[in-house]
Amino acid sequence: xxxxxxxxxxxxxxxxxxxxxxxxxxxxxxxxxxxxxxxxxxxxxxxxxxxxxxxxxxxxxxxxxxxxxxxxxxxxxxxxxxxxxxxxxxxxxxxxxxxxxxxxxxxxxxxxxxxx
Numbered sequence: 001x002x003x004x005x006x007x008x009x010x011x012x013x014x015x016x017x018x019x020x021x022x023x024x025x026x027x028x029x030x031x032x033x034x035x036x037x038x039x040x041x042x043x044x045x046x047x048x049x050x051x052x053x054x055x056x057x058x059x060x061x062x063x064x065x066x067x068x069x070x071x072x073x074x075x076x077x078x079x080x081x082x083x084x085x086x087x088x089x090x091x092x093x094x095x096x097x098x099x100x101x102x103x104x105x106x107x108x109x110x111x112x113x114x115x116x
Contacts, residue, residue: 002026004095009111022078022095033101036080038091085115
C-alpha cells in the first residue's frame, strides 16, 4: 500500500498561484504513474495531470499551460504548480498513485483550493 499526504492548498484570488505537494510512503519501490485529481462540489472527480516514472506528463485540456506536475523521487514528493488560477479551479485536489498505470488509483485525503 502507498500512503499519500497532500498539502499546500488554500485560498487565492483569480490570477494567483499555488503549489501543492504530496508526500508518499509505504510500498513505493515501483510506482509507474502518479497524478492529481480534483473534485468540485456537486461534480465528479476529474483528472488534472499525470506523470509516469519516465517523467512523461499529460494534462487535462482545462489546465494545459497553467499547471505543471513534477516529482522528486529522492524526496518522495509529487508537486502541482498552479498558475493563473480561475474560480472554476476551486475544488478539493487529490494526489493519487497507480503502481501499474492501469487505472487503479489510490488517493490521499485531499487539500482544498479556493479561488475567488
